[in-house]
Structures are given as C-alpha cells and as structure tokens.
Amino acid sequence: MWREGASRGHVVLLHGLGRTPLSMRHAASRLREAGYLPFSIGYPSRRQPIGALADIVASKLPGDATLPLHFLTRSLGGIVLRCLVKRHRPPNLGRAVMLVLDRALLDQAIHFFELGRFAHPSGSGQSTGS
16 A cells, blocks of 8 residues: 555656657656656657667666556557567556557558558568568
8 A cells, every 4th residue: 555755666767759758758757646666768660670679778778677667659659669578677667657649649650661661560670661
C-alpha cells in the first residue's frame, strides 16, 4: 500500500516517432502528483534502428534497483520498450502502459514501413522494404 511521502517507483516515459521528452510532460506531472518518480528519456527516433534505440534507452535507465521500474510509452516508444525488455530486461521491471497510434498516424506509419523508411522492428537493422 502506498503512503504519502513514499515513492511508488520510477516510471520511464518513452515518446513516439519524431517527438521529444517534452511531449510526455503532462503525463510526468500527473505521475509525480500520484507519488511516482517520472523519468523521461529522449532517443533519436528517426535516425537509428529499433535495437540501437533500445540500447540507448537501456543505458539511460534509472540505476536505483530498489524501486519498481514502470514504463509509460506512446507509439514507437512501445516498440522500443519491447525490444529493450528482450535485450536488457531490468531486474526490477514493473508494469507497462503502452499508448497506441491513432488511425491517421497508423496509416502514415504503415506507409513509411512499406517504403522501407524504418529499420526492421526486430532490431536487426534490416530495412522493412523489399
């Protein structure tokens, strides 16, 4: 049971494609009010394959393993998290909330994947195009 003044754990905030940690500032504020320690991590979402992004995020995770490590992701941040957990599973992994794309962004993402503009989601560095 959470008590006032005690932390409920870290919540790592991972933004979506082409966004920055600033896009998660409202969520960070609300999480702080609820007793969590928000930790927003930026990563170059348009310049690296998924595996490299997961490695970048893993290198920036909070080092306090005594608290649960939760995640709140949006869009591409959820894909990065899945790869991160597969490659660098934190020992204190808590819960994850993954917010998905809206329909317009989903159509745009599918278009870019069809054009081969993104690295392969497996993190292998392969292009998604043929």
